[in-house]
Amino acid sequence: MTTTDPQPAQLSGLDQSPDGDPTGEPLLQVTDLKTNFTSDRGRVQAVRGVTFTLDRGKTLGIVGESGSGKSVLARSIMGLMPSNATRTGSVRYGGEEILNAPLKVMREYWGDQMSMVFQDPMTALNPVMRVSKQITESIHEHLDVSKDYADESALKILESVGIPEAKRRLRQYPHELSGGMRQRVMIAIALACGPKLLFADEPTTALDVTVQAQILDLLQEQQRERFMAVMLVTHDLGVVAGRADDIAVMYAGQIVERAPARTLFAEMAHPYTEALLQSIPKLEMPNHTRLQAIGGRPPDLVNPPQGCKFAPRCPYAQDKCREVEPPLEEHGTPGHAFACYYPVNSAEGAEALARNRAAHVPAANTTDPTAVVS
Amino acid sequence: MAGIGTAHLRPPDETLLQVEHLVVEFPAGRRGLKVNAVTDVSIDVKPGETLGLVGESGCGKSTTGKAILQLPPPTSGTVTFDGKKLSSTSGESLRRLRTQLQMIFQDPISSLNPRRRVEDIIAEGLSIWQIGDKDSRSKKVDDMLLTVGLDPAVARGRRPFQFSGGQCQRISIARAVMTEPKLSICDEPVSALDVSVQAQILNLLEDMKERYGLTLIYIAHDLAVVKNDSDRVAVMYLGRICEVGNPNVLYQQPAHPYTSALLSAIPVPNPEVRPEDRQSLAGEIPSPVSPPSGCRFRTRCPRAEEKCAAEVPEIRPIGDDQFVACHFPLSPNDTVPPTEVVGASTSGATVG
Numbered sequence: 001m002t003t004t005d006p007q008p009a010q011l012s013g014l015d016q017s018p019d020g021d022p023t024g025e026p027l028l029q030v031t032d033l034k035t036n037f038t039s040d041r042g043r044v045q046a047v048r049g050v051t052f053t054l055d056r057g058k059t060l061g062i063v064g065e066s067g068s069g070k071s072v073l074a075r076s077i078m079g080l081m082p083s084n085a086t087r088t089g090s091v092r093y094g095g096e097e098i099l100n101a102p103l104k105v106m107r108e109y110w111g112d113q114m115s116m117v118f119q120d121p122m123t124a125l126n127p128v129m130r131v132s133k134q135i136t137e138s139i140h141e142h143l144d145v146s147k148d149y150a151d152e153s154a155l156k157i158l159e160s161v162g163i164p165e166a167k168r169r170l171r172q173y174p175h176e177l178s179g180g181m182r183q184r185v186m187i188a189i190a191l192a193c194g195p196k197l198l199f200a201d202e203p204t205t206a207l208d209v210t211v212q213a214q215i216l217d218l219l220q221e222q223q224r225e226r227f228m229a230v231m232l233v234t235h236d237l238g239v240v241a242g243r244a245d246d247i248a249v250m251y252a253g254q255i256v257e258r259a260p261a262r263t264l265f266a267e268m269a270h271p272y273t274e275a276l277l278q279s280i281p282k283l284e285m286p287n288h289t290r291l292q293a294i295g296g297r298p299p300d301l302v303n304p305p306q307g308c309k310f311a312p313r314c315p316y317a318q319d320k321c322r323e324v325e326p327p328l329e330e331h332g333t334p335g336h337a338f339a340c341y342y343p344v345n346s347a348e349g350a351e352a353l354a355r356n357r358a359a360h361v362p363a364a365n366t367t368d369p370t371a372v373v374s
Numbered sequence: 375m376a377g378i379g380t381a382h383l384r385p386p387d388e389t390l391l392q393v394e395h396l397v398v399e400f401p402a403g404r405r406g407l408k409v410n411a412v413t414d415v416s417i418d419v420k421p422g423e424t425l426g427l428v429g430e431s432g433c434g435k436s437t438t439g440k441a442i443l444q445l446p447p448p449t450s451g452t453v454t455f456d457g458k459k460l461s462s463t464s465g466e467s468l469r470r471l472r473t474q475l476q477m478i479f480q481d482p483i484s485s486l487n488p489r490r491r492v493e494d495i496i497a498e499g500l501s502i503w504q505i506g507d508k509d510s511r512s513k514k515v516d517d518m519l520l521t522v523g524l525d526p527a528v529a530r531g532r533r534p535f536q537f538s539g540g541q542c543q544r545i546s547i548a549r550a551v552m553t554e555p556k557l558s559i560c561d562e563p564v565s566a567l568d569v570s571v572q573a574q575i576l577n578l579l580e581d582m583k584e585r586y587g588l589t590l591i592y593i594a595h596d597l598a599v600v601k602n603d604s605d606r607v608a609v610m611y612l613g614r615i616c617e618v619g620n621p622n623v624l625y626q627q628p629a630h631p632y633t634s635a636l637l638s639a640i641p642v643p644n645p646e647v648r649p650e651d652r653q654s655l656a657g658e659i660p661s662p663v664s665p666p667s668g669c670r671f672r673t674r675c676p677r678a679e680e681k682c683a684a685e686v687p688e689i690r691p692i693g694d695d696q697f698v699a700c701h702f703p704l705s706p707n708d709t710v711p712p713t714e715v716v717g718a719s720t721s722g723a724t725v726g
Contacts, residue, residue, distance in 0.1 A: 238641030279573035293573035
């Protein structure tokens with residue numbers, strides 16, 4: 001996924017160093033990352049071996065349903081884990097291994113090198129702290145600057161995220177702001193120290209479509225200006241389609257398909273990716289068109305099924321899929337990897353689908369005991 | 375936008391619900407200020423029809439839905455349901471009518487009582503009204519759970535937290551349909567759900583509609599979601615109606631600049647469509663405490679002129695089953711200029 005880095009038109013004033021990776025290593029390199037949680041029911045395998053790299057100035061879209069492990073992946077990389085979590089594998093940031101680094105070390109990274117924009121701005125912001133304090137908090141933590149300088153930076157950053165009357169807003173509390181404004185404040189906090197890597201975990205799910213478009217535009221603009229790497233986590237393929245350079249589709253804690261955005265849509269190979277796309281209502285469809293929902297639910301990550309984890313819901317699934325898990329491998333176009341024996345738009349896939357249809361195999365054998373109908 | 379008038383209403387004898395000149399105001403602060411949540415909204419629904427009610431947060435769409443159910447009763451205006459004026463009904467007779475009117479809420483998990491079993495939640499309407507005996511109610515619960523796609527043997531004894539968001543929404547739908555209401559109001563039933571689950575619930579609503587002959591008012595902020603289930607769509611902005619029409623026409627040829635802006639905000643799952651090329655709506659919805667004069671959308675509208683500040687536009691027919699409240703509606707060949715500068719800053723407090 002390494003390509004020539006475009007020269008940014010203008011870097012943000014906070015960080016003028018070009019890349020900070022004399023070794024030529026990517027900014028973020030995740031290798032076989034696994035995250036488990038211990039629970040009363042047993043070990044929850046939330047992330048089950050994820051590998052990818054992300055360069056500065058690039059956007060990686062992570063797409064999947066609730067429970068696919070996409071948020072846990074972002075938090076595992078950043079090290080925001082509860083005490084019942086264990087992580088194995090490797091996370092290298094700018095060439096340094098940061099997986100399982102002590103809290104003291106991670107605090108140096110948080111805010112300064114990498115930060116996160118959370119889904120729900122109301123619960124992520126501190127309700128009893130003024131906006132100004134929430135922004136300057138991390139500036140004081142990482143930079144040895146005067147109070148006036150920090151306040152001045154907070155004002156600038158708030159203006160740069162498109163908040164009108166920024167000076168007045170600084171003195172307000174989160175409840176005095178609308179949902180879109182709160183998310184802009186969240187972004188301002190995340191950007192305050194000029195991080196090189198930004199995680200956006202469903203940044204627009206709680207917002208209206210019109211505000212969603214504004215916030216996504218803002219993230220994109222800030223990324224270009226600051227030449228950041230962005231990991232955009234969402235359940236909606238529509239959100240990442242025009243905005244991500246690369247897209248990784250996650251299912252049951254693994255990446256099942258990964259490709260540059262254009263390739264993914266043009267040469268979609270994994271049945272899960274296809275199913276996600278088909279479930280989006282399209283404006284071109286006349287009203288009362290039946291949507292192609294994905295039956296059932298994601299598998300239980302305490303006892304994931306044998307073989308391909310999507311097989312129980314997959315219209316293409318054959319016996320082989322239920323026995324041996326397909327590996328994530330590159331096929332065809334460089335950079336396009338998927339984990340499927342019977343990919344969409346292939347001869348094998350068409351044959352498998354026809355065979356299932358002929359045998360009237362239900363499109364979804366659900367793994368969920370309470371659901372009988374898809 | 376955001377106009378007044380009743381040109382889009384159909385003859386009262388054809389409709390199940392007729393809402394005329396609905397106004398909902400709430401007091402704001404001590405200085406006699408008021409929140410103009412809904413200002414002169416008129417809508418109607420025919421039996422068996424689904425009306426989609428669309429707009430941003432703060433446009434008054436949920437308030438309209440609740441005012442229809444008299445929760446609380448509107449400040450003024452009439453709500454006629456099945457020939458009876460709800461606005462002049464109260465007490466026991468209103469309570470009796472409420473079995474015919476049900477609501478499905480946005481957040482499926484918090485709208486179900488966490489301490490009760492699913493069977494009790496679903497049967498509650500029947501128990502209250504003593505419809506059937508215990509056995510027949512129990513049988514009805516089983517049938518309804520099966521209809522909404524849950525296994526009665528497993529589901530009925532469980533409590534809401536043991537289910538996912540999508541399953542809780544199925545339970546909510548089961549509960550709402552149990553008393554066989556004539557009208558159900560769905561307030562953003564899928565906005566808290568993933569796209570994949572959203573499709574399941576939208577399909578389920580369509581099935582339930584067919585099976586029980588439901589009449590629905592479907593409230594949402596996402597035009598794409600509404601289109602699928604609706605026979606008619608009404609777009610609202612800051613307490614007023616902008617445009618009403620058949621979804622197939624309205625989506626293809628929006629006449630109101632706001633409808634057009636809402637449509638272009640929908641993320642398209644196509645990497646060739648670059649979001650930055652599309653016109654996006656700048657700014658935020660103004661405060662309903664002091665809404666703009668004239669057309670309420672004018673502060674963010676790329677087509678606004680002096681007339682828009684002076685006169686409130688009245689709803690008028692503009693095509694076959696399409697009505698718009700705009701002085702300068704879009705014609706089919708119009709392209710809207712980008713709204714980069716207009717209304718980038720909103721005056722006063724904003725309400726999300």
